[in-house]
Amino acid sequence: MDQTLRERFDRELEPVVDLAYRYALRLTRDSESAMDLVQDAVVLAYRHFENFTPGTNFKAWLLRILTNKFLKDRQRAARAVQVAFDEVEEAYIARKMLENGIEEDDQNPASVLMNKLGVEEIAAAIDTLPDEFRTACSLYFLEESPYQEIAEVLEVPIGTVRSRLHRGRRLLQKALWELAVAKGITINGAVNA
Amino acid sequence: MPEMKPLNCEEAFARLDDFIDRELSPVEQQLVQEHLNVCAHCLAEYKFEAAIVDGIKEKMRKMQVPQELSARLGRALDSA
Numbered sequence: 001m002d003q004t005l006r007e008r009f010d011r012e013l014e015p016v017v018d019l020a021y022r023y024a025l026r027l028t029r030d031s032e033s034a035m036d037l038v039q040d041a042v043v044l045a046y047r048h049f050e051n052f053t054p055g056t057n058f059k060a061w062l063l064r065i066l067t068n069k070f071l072k073d074r075q076r077a078a079r080a081v082q083v084a085f086d087e088v089e090e091a092y093i094a095r096k097m098l099e100n101g102i103e104e105d106d107q108n109p110a111s112v113l114m115n116k117l118g119v120e121e122i123a124a125a126i127d128t129l130p131d132e133f134r135t136a137c138s139l140y141f142l143e144e145s146p147y148q149e150i151a152e153v154l155e156v157p158i159g160t161v162r163s164r165l166h167r168g169r170r171l172l173q174k175a176l177w178e179l180a181v182a183k184g185i186t187i188n189g190a191v192n193a
Numbered sequence: 194m195p196e197m198k199p200l201n202c203e204e205a206f207a208r209l210d211d212f213i214d215r216e217l218s219p220v221e222q223q224l225v226q227e228h229l230n231v232c233a234h235c236l237a238e239y240k241f242e243a244a245i246v247d248g249i250k251e252k253m254r255k256m257q258v259p260q261e262l263s264a265r266l267g268r269a270l271d272s273a
């Protein structure tokens with residue numbers, strides 16, 4: 001039995017639609033805009049579905065369309081201002097915990113911290129990242145995509161993905177630490193400052 | 194035949210992100226693993242960094258998806 005184009009499209013879309021939304025949410029930082037972006041990307045993908053080779057990576061293809069749409073809209077809105085950011089040293093949270101006398105208890109202090117930070121705080125920390133780090137980090141944390149697949153989505157070399165992820169993670173650790181301090185979160189009996 | 198010279202702490206630490214992400218070559222992945230087997234300090238660093246990555250992944254995947262999304266996409270595709 002022959003499937004219609006729409007049936008084939010729906011079948012490809014269904015398993016990746018939640019991921020597409022969560023990714024769009026981190027790009028746009030807003031639920032309504034995220035739904036708009038997913039809708040635009042999905043409609044674009046459907047219109048070009050004949051160009052999609054069955055059996056290849058639909059997820060990467062859709063996310064690439066979504067990313068390009070997002071970046072194009074940003075440029076048009078003239079908001080693609082490069083945000084200045086400082087380099088952050090590696091293992092930022094580990095260093096800060098050491099400085100604050102937070103010691104390994106029977107529990108890993110990093111796990112304790114992460115358990116005390118909610119979904120909203122993680123989102124807020126990701127949202128502080130400049131576009132190029134936010135795209136790569138969101139794809140990585142949402143999907144555990146291999147660097148190669150992230151490179152395909154973002155259309156950049158794999159080395160660029162690696163450096164964006166590594167730097168993005170440092171920036172993210174700093175943002176998470178600052179949120180924890182602002183919230184007065186304590187870890188293994190010690191207080192952050 | 195790649196040379197299997199053991200890594201020192203600095204070399205192991207420099208590969209930690211890639212190790213966590215399983216992006217090293219099999220040989221390098223094994224070299225880092227062997228260092229972690231014998232170095233309590235780097236093992237603690239690894240567990241610390243991995244816990245942060247795992248914590249972020251877990252929370253990111255809990256972000257609520259609005260129920261109306263799929264109906265909305267269905268309508269958009271109907272008129273596309």
Ligand SMILES: [Zn+2]
Binds near residue numbers: 201232
């Ligand atoms: Zn070591």
